Amino acid sequence: MKKQRHKTDIVSVANLAGVSAATVSRALNHPDLVQPATRKKIDQAIRKSGYIRNRAAQTIHGRRSGTIGLVVPTVAYAIFAELVQAFNDAVSERGFTLLLASHGYDLDTEYGLVRKLLEHRVDALALIGLDHSADTYRVLREQNVPTLAIWNFDAESPVSCVGVNNAEIGGIAADHLIMLGHRRIGTIFPSTGENDRARSRKSAAFERFRAAEADLDETWQIQTPYSIAQAKDACLDLLARQDRPTALLCGNDVIAQGAIYAAVKLGLSVPKDISIIGIGDFAGSAELEPALTTVRIPARRIGAIAAEHLAAAVDRAEEDFLVRTRFEAELIMRATTAVARTK
Amino acid sequence: MKKQRHKTDIVSVANLAGVSAATVSRALNHPDLVQPATRKKIDQAIRKSGYIRNRAAQTIHGRRSGTIGLVVPTVAYAIFAELVQAFNDAVSERGFTLLLASHGYDLDTEYGLVRKLLEHRVDALALIGLDHSADTYRVLREQNVPTLAIWNFDAESPVSCVGVNNAEIGGIAADHLIMLGHRRIGTIFPSTGENDRARSRKSAAFERFRAAEADLDETWQIQTPYSIAQAKDACLDLLARQDRPTALLCGNDVIAQGAIYAAVKLGLSVPKDISIIGIGDFAGSAELEPALTTVRIPARRIGAIAAEHLAAAVDRAEEDFLVRTRFEAELIMRATTAVARTK
DNA sequence: AAAATTAATGAAAACATTTGCATAACTATT
DNA sequence: AATAGTTATGCAAATGTTTTCATTAATTTT
Known part of the structure; x- marks a missing residue:
């Protein structure tokens, strides 16, 4: 032939x-x-x-394209991998195919990706969080494609959202440490410039700490990307000091994992010498030794519900799609936090 | 308005x-x-x-669709998350958008996904490994879409491939344990039924162990999915026994991570009481405490090169696309393996 | 057995774009 | 100044489907 x-x-x-x-x-x-x-x-x-x-021919005829777009900051770290998987499963189950794009925490890049997905005439579109460029919001409004922000809930969001209240989460984590008697607190967060999740968590936590008159020594507040290696590195410096906090609030579980490893490496006992709390409860956090205390964000459920909402909106060809679903975050007490020792 | x-x-x-x-x-x-x-x-x-x-209209006219499909078993665990990210980055950089699908290690499901991606007229297609149903191979041949198998290298593969020689990897890991004097060996692999990567690694390793006349007690050979939780669970049973192996070869780093946690939980010292070696060298493996000895598979580079090959094939509109790129695996000695103690 | 209804199929228009060919308007050459 | 060549643009065909409308065949009703 x-x-x-x-x-x-x-x-x-x-x-x-x-x-x-x-x-x-x-x-x-x-x-x-x-x-x-x-x-x-x-x-x-x-x-x-x-x-x-030929799906393209159908699409051009005015039928659905059968695709749903998902734009995430990254899929490399556990943070979003679970979410992507859950979203994809749910979307796929309903006959759609996933168009995936990642922008590495850059909102201008994100705008370009959103445009590209719209060129492909995705039937619906999911983004992470509510921090997006004005251009992004504009084009989404103009094109009138069902859009949904995943991860945080905001009763006044300009687009649909499915997620948790990140301020609340920051509060829960902070309260837990305060309740255990900690007053010397370190925090490790990623850059909060273009990341509303981290920003809300951090500012809410700080508020509580200040109200409790905790010592938030400047040098204990670190900034590091969501990476085990970099978090561990940063923590090695912090924890090696004689004058260190008694508790560490980490922006998410990935960072917390790095922090734990740093502590173990330095021969510090967690939680006796230092309490560590994460945010997220990712796959594997429960198995860590010691098991990580964290605030659970139900990633799989969030992803599944988000997909469900969008698929439904497409099927019903809704003109004005707007839903807001709130998931409750939950403190998962495990083995990395304990009552503060009186110094 | x-x-x-x-x-x-x-x-x-x-x-x-x-x-x-x-x-x-x-x-x-x-x-x-x-x-x-x-x-x-x-x-x-x-x-x-x-x-x-409207990309669909262009596509229908005979132009490229501007999409590349990627079919993976799952993206939830670190195994493929890094790869997906690298592949996506490279593909995106070249102006393509990624269509992602995951089949949960079921090759019939995979066939359906491949068909769906072809309906969308992906310009190229990447799969994981070389284990695919006859239907899948047939449809790929018929459609003549540039296709590439990621992850393992095989000089006689029916389609293009970019990856490592998994048999070699299994050998490297086994040799390391043998060289350290271990003769009582346990292994933990996932089901090798529809997973050629695991199968090759396992059988190559067993060959070496047998040649070295190692004790491969039946009850030390465990099967568990790629999940930290399940691996930890399985290892808790194994390692709690009085009569346990001196070294553990794990199908990949995720499993190894579970094994380490199990050992730590039981109060065993790694590597004094038990040596553990993984395969993969995923993000985070180096930071584990103790740091994981493993055989590195350069996931990011593999993903990037795979994308590059495919993008090039599309741009050149190659009739018969066939490349085979081999990456060398490398033993990364860290802290979880040591010389066997004479019992 | 004729009329009316229903079921199965085909012809052709519509969808949003790209591109080969044709045309018109310049610019350069003699 | 007439001709040849070039450049910018438009017209219309083509791409692979779906769907409306029309037609024919089969079935039911009278």
Whole structure:
């Protein structure tokens, strides 16, 4: 065989089956409208010719593209991997395919990605958080594609959202440390410039700490990206000092993991010498030794519900899609926090 | 404003700019063919109308769809998250968008996903490993879409591949343990039924162990999915026994991580009481305490090169795309393995 | 058995774009 | 100044589907 490229489109299938293209189309989309006998002929023709429908042609005709876009900061770290998986599972179960894009925490890049996904005529679009450029919000409004912000809940969000209240989460984590008697507190957060999740958590936590008149020594407040290696590194410096905090609030579990490793490496006992609390409760956090105390964000459920909302909006062809679903965060007390020792 | 849905297609832009649709198309695709002045008018019209090109229409016309498909078993665990990220970065950099699908280690599901991606007319397609159903291989051959298997290298692979030799990797890991004097060996692998990576590693390792006349007590060989929690669980049983191996070879770093936690939890010292070696060298493995000895698979580089190959194949519109790139695996000695104690 | 209804199929228009060919308006050459 | 060559643009065909409308065939009703 020379070139198998004898374009196998719907009319070649129709010819092979001895029917019209319209009938083939119907056999595929509304099988009940075509006689079983013809359907069988068509099935055989399809099988024989190795025909695969052209989704682009359907899309152009005005049908759904059958794709849903998801834009995340990154998928490399556990933070979003679980979410992506859950979202993809749910979306896929409903017959959609996922278009994935990641911007590395840069909101201008994100705008470009959103445009690209819109060029592909995604039927719906999910973003992470509510921090997005004005351009992004504008284009989403103009195109009127069902859009949903995943991860944080905000009763006044300009677009639909499914997630948790990050300020509350920061509060929960802070309260836990305060309740255990900690008054010398260190925090490790990523840059909060273009990350509303981290920003809300951090400022809420600081508020509580200040109200409790905790010592928030400047040098105990570190900034590091979401990376185990970098968090561990940063913590090695902090924890090696004689004058260190008694508790560490970490922006998320990845950072907390780094912090724990740093402590173990330095021979410090967690939680006796230092209490550590994370945020997220990612896969693996429960298995850490010692097991991580953290505030659980139900990533899988959030991802699944988000997908469900969007798929439903597409199916119902909703004009003005707007839902806001709030998930409750929950303190998961494990083994990395303990009552503060009186110094 | 009532409904912004005054379909803003290329002709409405053309009208607004006072030119023909063809000219607008050219301004977008071959800017050098249209006069700067007209280009400017068109730019303004586009800006004003909020026009976003319809990729589906281009695709249908025979142009590239601008998408590349990636089918993975899962993205939830660190195993593939890094790879997906690297692949996506590289693909995106070259102007493509990623269509992601995951099948949860089920090759029939995988076939369905591949078909779906082909319906979307992906310009190229990447799969993980070389274990795929006959249907999958057939449809890929028929459609003649540049396809590439990521993760393992095989000089006789039926499709292009970029990766490592998993048998070699299994050998490297086994040799390391043997060289350290271990003769009582436990292994923890996932089900090798539909996973050629694990299968190759495992059988190669067993070969070496047998050649060294190691004790491979049946009850020391465990099967568990790629999950920290389940691996830890399984290891708790194994390591609690009086009669336990002196070294553990883990199917990958995720499993190894679970094994380490199990050992720590039982108060065993790694590597004094038990040596543990992983495979993969995922993000975070170096930071573990104790740091994990493992065989490095350069996931990021593999993902990037894979994307590069595919993008190039698309750009050159290659008829018969076939490349095979081998990456060398490398033993990374860290702190979880040590010389076997004479019992 | 004729008329009316229903079921199955086909012809053709529509979808949003790209591109080959044709045309018109310049610019350069003699 | 007439001709040839170039450049910028428009027209219309083509891409692979779906769907409306029309037509024919089969079935039911009278």
